[in-house]
């Protein structure tokens with residue numbers, strides 16, 4: 340289905356005025372923010388890799404060069420560009436380069452392939468795709484070239500060793516005058532870029548985040564997480580993800596003049612080595628990755644510099660949480676956030692957070708916990724989490740119909756999470772009502788995969804459900820009703836079909852079962868019955 344509707348739903352005037360009055364929204368663009376960082380922290384290291392480092396002035400310079408390139412390609416303020424780069428300094432140079440040029444990046448994840456990227460290009464009418472000069476990017480270039488879309492492609496070389504010395508090694512950047520980048524002229528209360536929704540619908544939804552709202556969440560997060568110029572933050576998970584970008588992430592670290600160490604891969608081999616070398620004191624992990632790190636730490640001690648380990652993105656088992664101080668020698672901070680806005684943190688000076696996901700960033704994050712009829716439930720009782728506030732969106736990009744369901748009339752976002760408010764006022768995530776699978780922190784919208792499977796030869800109907808998994812939290816199971824029960828398609832054929840569609844591989848079902856799908860009284864596929872049936876049975880690989 341083609342998405343339609345407004346690009347951006349502004350906050351109601353009264354709330355916007357309040358957020359400004361409180362100093363949450365400061366009327367600053369990302370261009371001015373980055374300029375301020377370059378002036379304040381000029382020669383301090385900003386980005387660090389195993390090969391080399393870039394100081395704040397270099398970051399400004401490199402981003403400015405990219406901005407010039409984008410403007411030269413004909414991109415204009417307000418245009419969209421899909422940014423599809425892995426963990427590498429080029430991610431930041433291009434991200435900030437687009438912002439300086441006033442162009443809005445769509446923050447694609449490295450795992451996305453042509454199914455997702457094409458959808459982003461179509462939805463935003465993106466003028467540019469920026470990918471890696473690697474097989475992934477080249478495949479995308481070919482795919483996008485075959486489409487009747489006016490999108491251009493730009494593949495960035497990522498070979499750090501062979502790249503020419505960066506400009507600031509040749510000439511000192513003149514920071515005396517503020518160049519007039521188009522990004523400066525933008526309205527800070529308008530979208531700066533698009534984050535991606537984990538989603539629960541057939542089409543991936545885009546999240547317009549404004550300069551004002553995002554920078555507020557970054558500043559407030561940096562404060563809650565006690566970041567300082569001494570912060571050395573390890574970016575192990577994908578940089579484009581909201582957690583890594585803003586909770587407090589790389590932007591929080593850059594806000595205060597700290598260092599962002601970029602790990603190309605999240606494995607302990609790569610990351611422990613970087614930790615030893617650069618005195619890393621903070622890292623963000625998903626629970627599935629934490630398990631791998633805990634196992635590795637039993638064999639190879641983690642450097643004493645590590646002070647804070649953030650864990651978020653998916654439910655963390657209390658038994659696993661309990662191991663963090665001992666095994667990693669660090670304070671555990673649980674983070675419960677979402678690209679749509681609301682982020683909760685356990686506080687660093689509190690007790691070890693075993694079974695709580697913390698407190699919202701802002702005193703003006705409004706939290707409602709309600710029953711199926713939108714009526715508030717008493718504290719201690721699980722309910723649907725609804726929220727609105729100074730950095731939670733009021734609507735998705737061009738999705739009016741979906742917005743009417745995803746937001747209440749009062750503008751509260753229906754998170755799709757089930758939570759309980761505990762005695763100390765913190766939130767505990769107890770479950771989920773949205774039709775999504777959280778596979779080790781990677782979100783899969785069931786409907787998207789079901790739609791895809793319906794097009795496969797031999798499939799009459801399909802339902803995707805999650806199944807508990809000790810390592811990933813959940814794995815996906817595709818329940819298939821075949822057109823001819825005597826000759827069902829094979830799992831290998833179905834996987835191949837989905838791969839050829841260009842879906843990100845984490846979305847491919849881990850398992851397939853062939854059966855007649857149960858129905859509800861209303862005639863819809865009864866997923867609850869499917870979940871109950873398969874949760875009770877042991878997992879087996881197919």
Ligand code: J2J
Nearest residue numbers: 537581582586651652653654674675676677678696768
């Ligand atoms: C249980 N479920 C969680 C948690 C997210 C910081 C941290 C995470 C995200 C993120 C983020 C959870 N326990 N601790 O954007 O800034 C599930 C919930 C939530 C969904 C959002 C950030 N932390 N979740 O994970 O947009 O279901 O953002 O609604 O990818 O992840 O997913 P996403």
